[in-house]
Amino acid sequence: MDADVLVVGAGPAGLAVAACLQERGVETIIVDRGEAIGESWRRRYERLHLHTPRSQSALPGLRIPREFGRWIAKDDMAAYLELYARQHALAPRFGTHVDRLERDGDLWVALTGDRRWSARHVVMATGYSNAAARPVWPGEESFAGEIVHAVDYRAPAFYSGRRVLVVGAGNTGAEIAADLVEHGAASVWLSMRTPPNIVPRQLGPIPITIMAAGMEHSPAWLVDPVNRRLQRWTLGDLTRFGMPAPTAGVVAQARATGVTPTIDVGLVRWLRAGRVTPVAAMDRFDDGRAVLSDGTRLEPDVVIAATGYSTGLLPVVGHLGVLDLQGRPLVNGPRDLEQAPRLRFIGLSNPLKGQLFQIRLHAQAIARSIAREHRPA
Known part of the structure; x- marks a missing residue:
């Protein structure tokens, strides 16, 4: 087993849940297909600012710097994520694209090209806007x-x-x-x-x-x-x-x-x-x-x-019976499903109160849930 928990995705959701798990002493590996923290934010259009205010957009354990203003610009959000990763000593494995998730006895196995990553728990944090x-x-x-x-x-x-x-x-x-x-x-x-x-x-x-x-x-x-x-x-x-x-x-x-x-x-x-x-x-x-x-x-x-995005989850977990007809998780948050024990999703909904605020709540709940189930190997 490579880790107790494999987190797929190093955006706000992946970093938040990994930080919360780390605080509870649960070993975590983060993998991401990109090349750097905040990469997807920096690629977005120049005008973009968050629609949630600074106070409603912070991840667990670190406030967004006041100098970023009330409505956070995209590059400042990327800088905040970099700061968040340093603050919590998070080191994602970049250039790692998870092609498929499979069960192997009591473990989950993530297939990434010629590499297999095994973990007791998996948290999918690949993003609401994963694929155009x-x-x-x-x-x-x-x-x-x-x-x-x-x-x-x-x-x-x-x-x-x-x-x-x-x-x-x-x-x-x-x-x-x-x-x-x-x-x-x-x-x-x-x-x-x-x-x-x-x-x-x-x-x-x-x-x-x-x-x-x-x-x-x-x-x-x-x-x-x-x-x-x-x-x-x-x-x-x-x-x-x-x-x-x-x-x-x-x-x-x-x-x-x-x-x-x-x-x-x-x-x-x-x-x-x-x-x-x-x-x-x-x-x-x-x-x-x-x-x-x-x-x-x-x-x-x-x-x-401007026709939106899909989760891009179908080739990865579509065979597990955990997605609806639109390719969205049937459960998005701390609970897992009977047909996929110890598999959770975070950051894949778009609630009225704001996605980052929901991520903060779900990251803490997922960490509590996993920590309760956690048993040292």
């Missing part, structure tokens, strides 16, 4: 422009003076659309299949995700009417600017689809100014034009697919 979900649209070979996934979007300067169709009105799509307008894109269309619930980042001094923490377990019928009034009061009637009204409330939509509200960090301003144009869902390409579900034809120079 890039749709393939019929007729796209006729499109002479560029099609990129949002994961490859870095900075808006390249798109100055160009006509851009952003597909997807979640947080990433909305933020990219605002970024493009602010840096000189000629036209920006925002295509959506499901109209989002748009909410302000904060109400007065109170961050919206702190308010959402109290809604996490409340019935949708009780809190969503309040949410609708708050949305209307703070942002106004966005249908006047072409944004379709959402078909469900904030909590109802999040529970039905797993999609959290779109937090406004610039989009509403440009909707009101007519600089971002909401349009129907992207359907196909025809003769080089983008054709929408309502028949509208557009001629963008670039299409940016």
Whole structure:
């Protein structure tokens, strides 16, 4: 056996659970397919800041430095993770891609190329945004422009003076659309299949995700009417600017689809100014034009697919019966499943109160759970 616990993934979730386990004296190995701590954060688009405030985003055992401000920039988040790893003496084994997880008697075996890692417990912390979900649209070979996934979007300067169709009105799509307008894109269309619930980042001094923490377990019928009034009061009637009204409330939509509200960090301003144009869902390409579900034809120079991510777990654990039809863990947190004892998942949900806050809670709970079961070899 290589370790009592194998943690797969060295992002915030993997580092947090490893630190909590280490404090309880449980031997842990962390493996990660990347090359350095914070690597995925540094690769994200320049504008990105956390939507949860500093106080709600820290991992167990280390506050985020005050000088990083209230809303943490992506590079500062990467620096915080590096600091966190040093503080807890965590040394992930990088360049290690887990291809498959198997049972071998009472142990788990992770297959990584020509290497086998064995452990009594495994914690999968590979990230909510593990693999880009890039749709393939019929007729796209006729499109002479560029099609990129949002994961490859870095900075808006390249798109100055160009006509851009952003597909997807979640947080990433909305933020990219605002970024493009602010840096000189000629036209920006925002295509959506499901109209989002748009909410302000904060109400007065109170961050919206702190308010959402109290809604996490409340019935949708009780809190969503309040949410609708708050949305209307703070942002106004966005249908006047072409944004379709959402078909469900904030909590109802999040529970039905797993999609959290779109937090406004610039989009509403440009909707009101007519600089971002909401349009129907992207359907196909025809003769080089983008054709929408309502028949509208557009001629963008670039299409940016802000169409989300998948967990990427199917080839690794899909054969174990622990995933739902969308490839998400059936249990995400401290509990394990009967068919996969001592296998846990962390950081693979997107709750209303914020993913990092949920990671903090789950890391501590997982460490307590494993420590109770732990028996020295």
